[in-house]
Amino acid sequence: MQQTSYKAFHTLWTKPVTSSGNRFEMNDAEMLTMIVSALMWRKYNGSIKLYTDKEGYDFVSKNNLFELWDNGIDTDILENNCYPIEPQVFWAAGKLIALEGCQTPCVMLDTDLIVMKPIANLLEESVITVLHPEALEPNVYLSPDLLKKPTGFTFPDYYNWGVLPANTAFVYIRDEKFKRFYIEESKRFMFRNNEMPAEMVSQMVFAEQRMLAMCADHFGLPVNHLLIEPFSLSNELVIHLWGFKESLRKSNNLQTLFAKQLLAKVIGELINFPFFKRYVETHYPDFLITDNRLVYGKLL
Amino acid sequence: MLVNQNSIPVIPKISFTVQQFLVAIIADGIKMPENFENSQQHLKAYCENESMNYIVLVSNLRLFFGLVADYNQTKDNVLYHFLMLQAANCLLDEQAFALLPIVPPEEICAHDFDLFSFSTSANHYIIVGGHLIGL
Numbered sequence: 001m002q003q004t005s006y007k008a009f010h011t012l013w014t015k016p017v018t019s020s021g022n023r024f025e026m027n028d029a030e031m032l033t034m035i036v037s038a039l040m041w042r043k044y045n046g047s048i049k050l051y052t053d054k055e056g057y058d059f060v061s062k063n064n065l066f067e068l069w070d071n072g073i074d075t076d077i078l079e080n081n082c083y084p085i086e087p088q089v090f091w092a093a094g095k096l097i098a099l100e101g102c103q104t105p106c107v108m109l110d111t112d113l114i115v116m117k118p119i120a121n122l123l124e125e126s127v128i129t130v131l132h133p134e135a136l137e138p139n140v141y142l143s144p145d146l147l148k149k150p151t152g153f154t155f156p157d158y159y160n161w162g163v164l165p166a167n168t169a170f171v172y173i174r175d176e177k178f179k180r181f182y183i184e185e186s187k188r189f190m191f192r193n194n195e196m197p198a199e200m201v202s203q204m205v206f207a208e209q210r211m212l213a214m215c216a217d218h219f220g221l222p223v224n225h226l227l228i229e230p231f232s233l234s235n236e237l238v239i240h241l242w243g244f245k246e247s248l249r250k251s252n253n254l255q256t257l258f259a260k261q262l263l264a265k266v267i268g269e270l271i272n273f274p275f276f277k278r279y280v281e282t283h284y285p286d287f288l289i290t291d292n293r294l295v296y297g298k299l300l
Numbered sequence: 301m302l303v304n305q306n307s308i309p310v311i312p313k314i315s316f317t318v319q320q321f322l323v324a325i326i327a328d329g330i331k332m333p334e335n336f337e338n339s340q341q342h343l344k345a346y347c348e349n350e351s352m353n354y355i356v357l358v359s360n361l362r363l364f365f366g367l368v369a370d371y372n373q374t375k376d377n378v379l380y381h382f383l384m385l386q387a388a389n390c391l392l393d394e395q396a397f398a399l400l401p402i403v404p405p406e407e408i409c410a411h412d413f414d415l416f417s418f419s420t421s422a423n424h425y426i427i428v429g430g431h432l433i434g435l
Binding site: 114116227230231233235236237238239240241242243244247250251252253254256257258260261262264265286295296297 | 353355356357358359360363366367369370371374376378379382385386426427428429430431432433434435
């Protein structure tokens with residue numbers, strides 16, 4: 001039986017990097033993860049599109065990644081909006097702007113998240129599915145009196161501050177009306193909210209992760225989770241780099257070890273994508289692909 | 301330890317002599333990296349005797365030395381864990397690893413065990429689902 005195909009999207013919004021005068025880059029491990037993320041989605045769950053801006057498009061071009069997203073690349077939405085959002089404060093706002101432009105049902109997939117299996121059975125009865133619940137850590141999810149807000153902004157009475165935020169590295173939304181409400185609420189909070197938070201994250205995680213859970217609560221919609229406990233060894237579904245990216249940035253050798261482990265796991269599943277085979281042969285010459293298996297140590 | 305011990309790969313059985321030799325050349329290579337190149341002829345002979353893949357082992361050893369160098373600069377807990385993982389790829393078990401001149405990080409965090417139970421958006425420097433790829 002043909003499985004349902006789900007439309008997903010990646011977002012590469014470079015403004016948080018370029019607005020401070022830096023050039024947008026990804027290290028080898030981040031790039032490999034993004035590639036595996038897109039191709040595993042295509043293999044098991046559907047099609048995928050990229051939303052990016054001009055700088056992001058140049059990055060894709062420079063690295064010959066055009067084939068990765070079978071549903072194409074959109075630069076209009078992120079390049080041509082004039083939303084008053086401070087990218088240093090709301091570094092992941094590009095995802096929400098892309099989500100606004102994407103017709104539901106759709107899946108918002110972080111580039112550092114890999115779904116390892118088909119998940120149609122988990123999504124078909126769901127209106128909203130996210131990666132996992134987040135604990136209400138008070139230093140991250142600040143109370144309304146501590147959160148920095150735009151001038152004149154007030155929190156509506158119907159916000160339920162007791163619901164658990166949603167980790168939005170993976171978000172599936174089926175209901176267009178809900179999506180629009182969520183995005184409008186997020187924008188209302190993000191627009192002209194320019195003062196940097198002391199702990200760097202509180203405004204962004206509120207606008208993206210807590211807002212989603214609050215809006216779902218307001219709509220009376222249940223939020224399903226791909227994982228209940230992210231670090232449980234019973235997780236057979238998802239790889240998410242998350243804070244590990246910081247460790248990878250400290251060590252090129254750790255990037256090599258990570259690539260070795262990841263490639264050994266997925267090579268047999270992805271080798272039929274000519275793009276992937278070419279990429280591995282070009283970027284990992286120390287790895288030899290034999291009978292769809294990977295041997296490390298080709299060149300000495 | 302940061303990540304479940306199940307992630308340490310099963311080490312193929314090798315003779316005590318080979319393991320001793322590996323400990324010696326790795327310890328020497330950590331102190332004086334240039335010595336490793338001179339050890340390779342002997343290493344090749346040992347590999348042939350014990351039907352080990354010499355090319356794979358040398359690649360893994362080079363990666364191990366690279367990780368040691370990175371770890372020595374940072375003394376990072378996470379890197380220390382991955383050193384142990386890569387040591388297993390170099391056929392060293394936990395006892396053999398303990399013989400190497402590598403100083404453990406000051407706090408091998410009991411609190412890191414907590415990371416298995418629940419988490420937040422705060423950075424935790426480890427991978428969700430790392431066990432799926434042996435990390």
